[in-house]
Amino acid sequence: MTMHDTDVERRFALAKSLAAEAGAFALDYFNTRETLVIETKRDLQDVVSIADRNVETFLRERVAAANSEDGFLGEEFGHQVGSSGYTWVVDPIDGTAPFVNGMPTWCVSVAVLHQGVPVVGVIQVPCANELYAAALGLGASLNGETLLLDPSRTIQNAMTGIGCNTHVAPDVVGAIVTALLARGGTFIRNGSGALMLAYVAAGRLVGYYEPHMRAWDCMAGYCLVKEAGGEYLPFPTEGEDLFKGHPVLASNGTAYPELLEIHNSLRRQ
Template sequence: MTSHAAHLEDRLDLARKMAVEAGVLALKYFNAREQLIVETKADPQDVVSIADREVEELIRSRIIGSFPDDAILGEEYGVSSGTSDYTWVIDPIDGTSPFVNGMPSWCISIAALHGEEIAIGVIYVPCNDELYASAVGMGARLNGKLLTLNGERTIRDAVTGIGANHHVSPASVALIVEKLLDAGGNFIRNGSGALMLAYVAAGRLVGYYEPYMHAWDCMAGYCLVKEAGGWHHPFPVKGDGLTKGAPVLAAALGAVNDLREIANL
């Protein structure tokens, strides 16, 4: 095993372990959510609680303890610089709105970049005890079972995930939905883009599109989809691109052309 492969294996192992550990902590807060103090960010629908912050603190502490030279980008605490070739990208609780409202569609999302390549993607869904794990060249797995996408499914015989937030106008979202329905497709939105990307990797959704997402919402899901045999639209990682939002699209191969046309990508 090469040195890089060994380093990747070690980080993947850490990502799996801390995703589950973070999920246990988040689930405790979820089960006692009536006691949470919920704050809003830029929009009343964009919320955060102490659960988000403590879960990110836990993940950061585990990374620093094992790989102190790695950089970290998290939704709640921003960027901490590093000297290695690795940058962790984490969303402590993706789907905070479902979380605080008692719905199970939220997850822990942990990714790592090696240079400019998405190298690791792990998503844990505490309410369902589902662990999605992937690393470049190693495949994608759900609770240990290898995921392989069916490249023949299209938007017309499967369901597509659609995301929306305050960065995108209601008219734009309505047009996306209209175009998808006109093309013979159907859609869901469950409040967690990371989780819906994991569902693409698992074949539960044929694709996922959101006009504006941040790296911490999509990096882990992108790795999962790619390693399961799917495709994803590139996310800008050079310069300060990693800290800004961008369009996110991932799909099984049979749905790529239709969804790229719908998204104008």
């Protein structure tokens, strides 16, 4: 075993335990959100913002205590440069709209990059009590059960996840849906891109596509999909690119060419 392997395994173990703790922390906010609104005289959007910040602070502090030389990039508080070559990329609560509206499709996403490559990906789904976990060369699992993608699943016989946000024009979203339906596919959107990527790794969705996504939403999911045997569109991580939004596409190997063609056709329009 190389030094790099043991470094990754140590961080993988930490990511799993931290994601589980952060998930329990976030679930407390979720389960008491109505009470918190009354107590704090704030609205639900404020409550999820407070939860977001506190969960990220918890993760940031725990990572710093265990690996003080690692970098850290979170959705709420931005980037802290490290010197080890490892950077933690965290979304404390991905799927704030489901969270606010009392739906279970939100998650905690924790990834570790090494020289820009996602080497650890952990997604904790508190409402479903699911822990998706993957590390480079170690495979992917859901609650300890190995995940391996089925090549017989296509966009015609399975569901594809689609993401959209304020960075994507409505007609572009319409074009994606139209292109998918025209190819005999069908789509779903559950409000969390990170969770839909985890579903791709688990074979629940055959693929996921979003034209503009941030690193903290997709890095853990990319590691999961790769380790489950799937493919993904490279995400630029050099310099400032790491902080910008880029297209995200991940699927099993069978569906990838067709989904990539939909992505490329949008770029040509």
